[in-house]
Amino acid sequence: MQLFNNSEFKAMQKAMDMLWLKQKVISNNIANAETPGYKAKSVSFKNVLSSEYYRRHPEMVDELEPVVTVDNSTSIRVDGNNVDLDKESLELWRTYAQYSYLRERMSGQFKNMRYVLNNL
Amino acid sequence: MSFLNSLNIAGSALTAERFRMNIIAQNIANQNVTRTEDGGPYRRKQVVFQERRLDFKSVLKGKQTQVSGQGGVRVSEVVESDEPFRMTYDPTHPDANEDGYVLLPNVDTSEEMVDFMAASRAYEANITALNIVKAMAMQALEIGK
Numbered sequence: 692m693q694l695f696n697n698s699e700f701k702a703m704q705k706a707m708d709m710l711w712l713k714q715k716v717i718s719n720n721i722a723n724a725e726t727p728g729y730k731a732k733s734v735s736f737k738n739v740l741s742s743e744y745y746r747r748h749p750e751m752v753d754e755l756e757p758v759v760t761v762d763n764s765t766s767i768r769v770d771g772n773n774v775d776l777d778k779e780s781l782e783l784w785r786t787y788a789q790y791s792y793l794r795e796r797m798s799g800q801f802k803n804m805r806y807v808l809n810n811l
Numbered sequence: 812m813s814f815l816n817s818l819n820i821a822g823s824a825l826t827a828e829r830f831r832m833n834i835i836a837q838n839i840a841n842q843n844v845t846r847t848e849d850g851g852p853y854r855r856k857q858v859v860f861q862e863r864r865l866d867f868k869s870v871l872k873g874k875q876t877q878v879s880g881q882g883g884v885r886v887s888e889v890v891e892s893d894e895p896f897r898m899t900y901d902p903t904h905p906d907a908n909e910d911g912y913v914l915l916p917n918v919d920t921s922e923e924m925v926d927f928m929a930a931s932r933a934y935e936a937n938i939t940a941l942n943i944v945k946a947m948a949m950q951a952l953e954i955g956k
Binding site: 707711714715716717718719721722723724725726727729776780783784786787790791794797798801 | 816817820821823824827828831859860861862881882883884929930933936937939940941943944946947950951953954955956
């Protein structure tokens, strides 16, 4: 059905899924802040979304997959761990804010739909 | 369920840090113990953390991108320190050797206290993370309201 299956809905759904994954990876980094040899992981999807392919086919948003990368280049502790707690918690708050914003947008869409349906 | 899984990540760290604090308390409590079951003075114990990988089944089931970094942390082992024991001169001590020296545990209280503070700060960081995750989950429940 076109009403629910439009690309805006799909995009928001995908973005929320990705933010959820990001939140999990950040939690994992914070959980491993004291683990020797652990390297911080990060999720990127901004680059994926702005890729040329997606710009040409916005309806293909379902196929996008987030990328989890490991930062092996640095160590901020002697035991090889490179989790920066400040950075991670800031990133977690950012994820939360983005998630809230998307939630708001999605609710707005549903509100519009409800309005239309009630006034037929 | 994925919602419960993400709480487990921070939860695993809370368990691990609490375990670490228990071991530190154990070290401090035993800093003057000269008799143990294995004989000899108490040895300082240290906790070793390890990243917890997802189990094989969930790796097989999940997508490639979701394999890394969602398992949390676990305590892999508790090792006993090989540092030399402290030697003090106390001929009246029942465990003193012929020369009057007593071997005391290799526990350094200030080192333990620093470790304890690090553990409790890590615990707090995970509590904060847990609260944000919880708030995010509540947000998800409000979609459509």
